[in-house]
Amino acid sequence: AKYEGPIKKAICDFKYLGKKSYGKNFGKLLCEFIKRNDFPDFDLIIPIPLHWKKEFSRGFNQSAIISVYLGKFLKKPVMLGNLVKIKNTVSQTQLSESERKENVKGSFKVKKQSLIKGKNILLVDDVKTTGATTEEAKRVLRENGAKKVIILTVASS
Template sequence: MIEYVTEGLLNLIFPLNCRICKKPIRESKGYSICEDCFQTIELIAKPYCVKCNKPLSLSPDWEGLEVELWCVDCKNKHFSFEFSRSVGKYSGVLKEAIHLFKYQGEKKLAKPLGNLLINYLKENPEFRELIDLIIPVPLHKDNLKERGFNQSVLLGEIIGNYFSIPVKEGVLIKKRLTPSQVNLSKKEREKNMREAFLVQRPQEVKEKNILILDDIFTTGSTVEGCARELKKAKAKNVYVLTLARSV
């Protein structure tokens, strides 16, 4: 309560402007992107690859046909997870919001971002029913110390609370400090993530249907690193959900 009052007062004295559209935010919820801008987030829509969710373009002959499509990448390589889904495209407002959340400490953005995941799972109940537990992609302890929080854990807690799905931290850990993936090629990313993760408590994943949760799916090398270890530890099925996907 006091927090809201203080925020409201601060907002009167120093009106907060939306980071994207620059318009004043009338009702501050403690984050700097307005509701209107959130509405512009571009969702991943069909047609897409059934394995990795990469949006595909179809020739007009194929339009409207109910076929399972695979992208070229997935035809040529093996992913250990059953399938991956992402809410939106990693661009515009969603990209900006993830950056503010992750690198600039706007932890309160976990709420609207978490809501995007909740809405996605509400609209895809069959996906939700496949899940026994959620494992947020872990950070290496040095990175966690530096950032102070794990963005995927915050998101995991929001959807776990909403749907009453257990969220497990510490079952899977990141044992190796990996260089930043930003400027790495697809091959280098895969090499970077190989054996970076470790299942610390295999009894908790054995025979379970697991949802790996992360903020961004780029080439899939991070979630694949996690999925591979979970499968080695006898997880039954592994699914992936991320907020954004680079396209």
């Protein structure tokens, strides 16, 4: 979906007003998208992680909530805590595409390679703007042995 209008408002309310129940609806939306389209097969779902400080201040990781519901709907495993964000990056909302790429460079790490080695992974996030975050996470997952990484977001701008 396009990141505008009601979708944008719902995602903002979800992230910044703590409307965690919206995560179920976003999970269902992604589930319907996968089922309706000729979507590639995958072994497990990994959400884009937040740095622990951001997750602590927000109280939750929105992508993890979406992923958990998506996993329930599709009966697919969700892997939390193996892909971690090790760099507390500044908010990207005001950054250009090149600044975003630089900002996220080196910010992700895989804790246990053996858990993703040879796996086809669905990488889930809430919003894709330039793709800098998801592409960096994808690069790190591939570098650590993932066979294929498919990116899926609720909305894109």
